[in-house]
Amino acid sequence: MNITDTIQSGVVQAVKSLYDADVTADSVNLSPTRKEFEGDYTVVVFPYTKLARKKPEQIGEELGQYLKDQVAEIADFNVIKGFLNLEVSDSFWTAFLDDIYAKEDFGRQPANGQKVMVEFSSPNTNKPLHLGHIRNILLGWSTSQILDAAGYEVVKVQVVNDRGIAICKSMLAWQRFGEGATPASTGQKSDHFVGHYYVKFEQAFKEEYKAWQASEAGQQAFASWKADEKAVKKAEKALEEKIRKAKGKAEREGKTFDPAEYTLEKHFFGSIYKNTYFNEHSELGQAAKAMLLKWEAGDEEVIALWKQMNDWVYEGFDETYERLGVEFDKLYYESNTYLLGKDTIKAGLQDGVFYEKEDGSVWIDLTDAKLDHKLVLRSDGTSVYITQDIGTAQERYKDFGVDKMVYVVADEQDYHFQVLFETLKRLGEPYANGLYHLSYGMVDLPSGKMKSREGTVVDADDLMAEVIAEARQNTEERDTLNDLGKAEREAIIRQIGLAALKFFIIKVQPQKRMVFDPKESVDMQGQTGPYVQNAYVRIQSVLRKGGEQDLQAAAEYTTLETIEKALAGQLYAFPGVIQEAAANYDPSGVANYCYDLAKQYHRFYHDFSILNAESDAAKAFRLKLSQAVAHTLKTGMQLLGIEMPARM
RNA sequence: GGCUCUGUAGCUCAACUGGAUAGAGCACUUGACUACGGAUCAAGAGGUUUCAGGUUCGAAUCCUGACAGAGUCACCA
CATH class of the missing domain: 3.30.1360.70 (Arginyl tRNA synthetase N-terminal domain)
Incomplete structure (x- = not known):
């Protein structure tokens, strides 16, 4: 008990x-x-x-x-x-420490017989991974590790969004502007290579659109829209709101506000008409859409190109995943799953879960669950996003028979998952009560939102390289690792850099939007990953020097210092921290726990001598205590995907 | 406009789910190694927890209403 x-x-x-x-x-x-x-x-x-x-x-x-x-x-x-x-009583704490100090897996719970699936990362295949994906991946990975430690059997999966208009854009741009280039011929990392053509497409489209806006056809489109008083009135209102926000933002940041950027014409072309133009007038848009149709029809040439582009991207992704230290048990490809779910909709129609409108479209009425009516099948019989999500959920249950499914997806899809889960519940799916949307806030930069179109995204590979470079510089200043071989030294430097990055992101509660300051993320002092690693490294150093000590003498240490009791108490809380993190699907508590424990240990280390303790009993006890702290820190950080070096 | 999330020190974040004098880090000021690793430790300064009501012995936390930011309300994904 x-x-x-x-x-x-x-x-x-x-x-x-x-x-x-x-x-x-x-x-x-x-x-x-x-x-x-x-x-x-x-x-x-x-x-x-x-x-x-x-x-x-x-x-x-x-x-x-x-x-x-x-x-x-x-x-x-x-x-x-x-x-x-x-x-x-002191004897309670000494008995507790005696029990756990040698257990490397202290805190981990025995298997509970339940199986949970965690879906995370789930990128599009048209461009490389960025900072937003990193938050997603770190959350997914650490949640998986935590659930595992809490006794679940965990299946880690990702859905690869490998089809659709986006990848066709990259394909088309490569076809037109690539001149047969390959990642090998340009020396680019292969996912960046593909992303380069996606950007190229967007640039070309932008130019095309801009020229069209000035043309007679463009001006006419604007003029005829302007004749619609109702639409104009609505747009003016939206524009006013936009201006108000932009002004407020400029004021907060001490920048100047340029009203010329917010004319009705710019608003019309930028927000209202863009999709219409892409779908109905753009040559590039037509070509991309034609390519998508050919893909769906199984056109050999298009399929071959599609495979080539995706293979390039996967090669790059694999490298990034490996650098980040994550892996998956199974990948689901959207190209295989995008047609799933239709049969379920038809069966659900029979059972009255869904209803059909006159035009043949199929809907579900969720108004009594405080949601809305939601389309699940188009009038032409084709599926929408939620249709395939229903099918994919069933597919996964067939594959693994899991009790729970966790979806790590940004909070912009909160509503979608409410609808999806409610729908699966009404379909009577056996896992319906074990569904959880691990929703997280977007990552902002100090300069504001990340926008791929404005080139303000932080690339995942660049970011990792940056923190590792910073760790390298810090390490070189200290020359503590000079006696090690280069490979060994680099491995430690990598662990330190990634610890800084990962800890910086995971310590924030998922639902909160977070501000990512690249300057702060490479910090290695204070509330950081390397700070926690340092506590561990200090212990390893002490253990190397005093490890031969016979720890039996600890039994005679009967009066504990306040801070020793505090440390024991903190260790005692560790299993509960894991369980709570698992129950809430929230790794941030584990990160904060590790920091608190490291901080307490650093203080203890400073205030009391271990190897030169006042008695053999005290020395033995403190060695046990240190060992227990080291194991706990290592386990805790491992749950966050952070490795602990023996030296740094 | 409806719904959802967020609002805590100059900045980045905590606060054990309703408990004691709201805590850390960064930045700033000042101290601490001829002792186990200074990526450390200690001290100082920094707060009307956005605002106004309410519930409670007790509220950053729960309720109501404002205000601010973000998201969402597609036969897009």
Whole structure:
């Protein structure tokens, strides 16, 4: 039985015997004691004032005395206002440490027999991965590791969006402007090579569109739209809102606001008409669409080109994934799954889950779940995004029989997943109650939103190279690794750089939008990944020098320093941290836990000598404590996908 | 306009899910190694938790209403 349960049930008994009232163990408000007070755990006694009809201080005293008398692990207590601070006996902590210090897997839970699938990354294949993908991948990976540590069997998958208009754009641009170039011939990383042609397409389209805007046809389109008073009025309103926001933003950032950028004409061509132009007038747009149709028809030449482009991209992605240290158990390709789900819709139509409109389109009415009516099949019988998501979910269940599915997807799709999950529920899918959308906020730069069109995206490969370069520079300044071979040194430098990057991103709660400052992300001091690594490295250094010590002597160490108890208490909390992170699908708590533990250890290390401790008993005890901290830090950081070097 | 998320120190983030005097890091100021790794430690300064009400013994946290930012409301994905 663990100590928190022991205390809680002790309080239940105390309340029963002292006040003849029944409370549940769950309701006992128990938390670690704040560091400015004496004690290890604190019980809040305010809730018992009514049933005891006494003052909080008095209740605290009575409960404290009862626990001290009846519960062996409680050595002492004090009461401040309505807070009962309990002191756990030193022998409890030494026994606990004795139990865990040699366990490298401390904190991990035994298998619980449940299977969960985590989907993450899921890129488009027309351009390389960027900072946004990195947040997604780190969240997905660490959540997978955490679920695994919490006892689940985890299946990691990604959906590769390998078809559609976007990849056709890259293909077309390569065909027209590529002149037979290949990644090998240009020396470019192959996914960047493909992305280059995507950008090329967008540039060419932009030029084409701009020329058309000035042409007679373009001006006429604008003029005829302008005749529609209602539409113009609506657009003017939207434009006003846009201007107001832009002005506010310029003001906040101390920049000048240029009203010439916000004319009605620019708004019309930029926001309102762009899709229409692409679909109906653009030569490039027509060509890209024609290519998509040919792809769907299975045209050999187009398919061959498509395969070539995608292969290039995959080669590049694999490299990036490997550098990041992530891998998947199975990949689903949209080109294989995009037709799934139609049969389910038809069957659901029979069962009355869906309804059909006169034009033949199929819908689901979710108004009683506070959602809307949602189209699930077009009037021409073709599928939409949600159709294939329904089919894919069923496919995955067939493949793996999972109890839960976690989708790591940005918060712009919150509504989509609400609709999807509700629909699957109504279809009676067996896994419907185990669906979770791990929604996360977009990553902003200090300069504002990332926009691929404006070239303000932070490339994943560049970013990793940058943090590693910074780690290299820091390492060279210290010359602590000079005796190592180059390969070994580089491996450590890589671990340090990636620790900085990963920790910086994972420490923020998923649902929050985060500001990513590249300058801060390469920081290696303070609340950072390398700071945590440093605590681990210090311990390794101590263990190398004092590892021969016979740890039996620790048994004679019976009076712990405050900070030693605090460290033991923190270690004790680790399994709970993992369980909570798993239950909430939130790795940020693990990151913050690792930081707190490292910080506490750094302080302990500074204030007390380990190898030159006052007695053999103290030395042995502190070695055990250090070893336990090292294991815990290593496990915790491993859950975040961060490796711990033995030296740095 | 409807719905959802967010708003905490100059900046980046916490706050054990309703508990004590709201905590860290960065930046700034000042200290600490002839001792186990200074990527460290300690100290100082920095707050009307966006605002106004409400519930409660107790609110950054829950409720209502404003305000601000973001997202979404496609026979797009």
